[in-house]
Ligand SMILES: Cc1ncc(C[n+]2csc(CCOP(=O)(O)OP(=O)(O)O)c2C)c(N)n1
């Protein structure tokens with residue numbers, strides 16, 4: 001298990017796949033599943049989603065001609081099989097490793113890859129634009145195929161795109177709905193009810209069989225197909241609710257198709273391609289298909305396991321992390337504050353709200369992959385006298401910036417947003433790093449931002465945030481294990497003094513950077529440079545006491561796990577400039593570029609956020625007393 005076998009070894013691209021006999025395809029699917037389980041067991045990754053799209057991906061690459069036809073993967077976490085069939089099966093041992101295969105499509109890896117961004121619900125918009133470009137350029141032999149999950153289909157952008165696609169009858173665009181009934185957890189909302197109506201009704205198997213039979217007999221999808229279906233629809237109405245839903249939008253619909261019947265999938269895709277306009281092919285799949293531990297995994301069907309035993313499916317235990325601390329504190333807050341409610345965007349367990357949901361089932365809302373809706377629904381909840389906590393991964397807040405600005409902050413509403421996976425996350429690549437929030441949130445009037453350095457501060461700051469009722473608050477913390485507790489040795493206004501030194505260098509340490517800042521301070525001692533290290537706890541608004549402290553020092557260093565542009569370092573510079581404090585400020589953070597995937601510690605070292613690097617840079621700066629605000633051009 002975990003090595004490439006015969007059939008898969010013979011495939012360097014879709015052309016080799018097309019040459020295989022139909023009778024070889026089940027064997028190929030088995031080899032792919034073996035490689036998925038064996039390889040991901042060693043590296044971690046999105047096993048469940050990829051086990052669910054083995055037959056679907058084989059069928060897509062046998063029917064269409066990538067890269068001339070464009071295959072788009074929404075969210076992109078389910079593109080491992082696509083990578084295996086486009087010549088990268090042999091490299092799967094390097095998945096998500098530094099310099100190895102990305103866990104998402106990557107244009108640098110292959111001409112078959114298009115969308116690198118792991119943020120959900122975007123594929124249909126890309127597809128709309130690509131198909132329009134092909135049409136305008138007269139390339140009428142090129143088809144765009146967008147694979148979107150039922151979870152991603154709960155995102156607003158997907159419906160904005162569908163609205164446009166439904167109006168463009170000449171677009172050669174096939175939307176494959178990969179419906180496994182799950183996002184992380186079971187997919188929520190009215191759409192999910194429509195899509196899942198198939199599974200719930202007794203005629204489900206008959207419907208699959210009926211459609212499979214029909215695919216062989218009726219002409220290309222469209223009116224005749226619809227009439228045929230319509231004639232029997234009365235008996236199958238509740239089963240075909242998805243078709244009705246999409247066709248009410250003006251979109252042709254083919255399905256439901258058994259998403260693990262490769263030949264049925266091929267027939268449906270060929271029919272859909274023959275139509276020559278936008279068509280939805282609705283495939284019913286199972287997340288984790290073919291690997292019992294994933295199929296039976298009650299929380300998330302092995303959505304994104306870490307390293308595990310491929311025989312037993314037992315995962316390596318995860319350390320007590322920031323998310324656990326948040327989860328425990330939310331349950332305590334929930335007991336004391338009946339007005340506190342919680343919102344998740346389809347990630348109840350990953351963001352740490354499962355225990356809160358268990359304790360207070362009526363006070364938690366899963367809105368689907370719909371961060372924009374989450375923030376404005378939170379504004380509604382706050383207008384209704386409640387204090388919502390919206391728990392997201394930091395990178396996904398980007399999508400809801402305007403809602404936080406104009407729907408929450410403009411009305412000074414008491415909404416708390418917690419940002420897990422803030423800072424470098426690493427293995428999920430460029431679009432998962434939470435390196436944007438400390439920059440973009442600086443511009444929101446009245447919004448307060450807290451950055452805890454350890455578990456004790458997370459508990460304190462979360463409690464302070466939900467106590468604040470004059471406007472929105474944000475609490476952000478990184479992925480993974482919580483660091484050792486670091487107690488203050490004094491106070492500077494509301495800031496914690498972590499190390500008191502002579503007034504050479506003032507190091508302003510943001511959240512979990514405390515450990516490396518203290519290490520740097522110790523190393524600076526050896527250079528005869530004395531450093532004072534302070535932790536502001538709240539980085540927006542900054543404490544005016546920092547102005548007085550800065551005035552007494554030769555240099556101010558600000559260290560944060562965020563992109564540097566427009567973040568806390570720049571805010572400190574602005575504050576000191578406004579106070580006519582003429583002390584140079586050095587901002588240390590993540591260079592403002594898209595980072596390649598690698599483990600978090602490795603990336604922090606690559607970008608100079610280690611005690612050694614900080615000490616060296618500060619020593620140089622003190623020597624030059626350089627008022628450099630922007631960091632090394634090389635970074
Ligand atoms: C905007 C955004 N929010 C949250 C996520 C986190 N996320 C990654 S995969 C996933 C579930 C996707 O469900 P679905 O589209 O049904 O794909 P499946 O995993 O079921 O194949 C979520 C919520 C994301 N990638 N993008």
Ligand SMILES: CC(=O)[C@@H](O)[C@H](O)COP(=O)(O)O
Pocket residue numbers: 077303304347350421425428479
């Ligand atoms: C939800 C999401 O985007 C994950 O699929 C991604 O891989 C992040 O994983 P962690 O929850 O392990 O950070």
Ligand SMILES: [Mg+2]
Pocket residue numbers: 149150151152178179180181182183
């Ligand atoms: Mg799904």
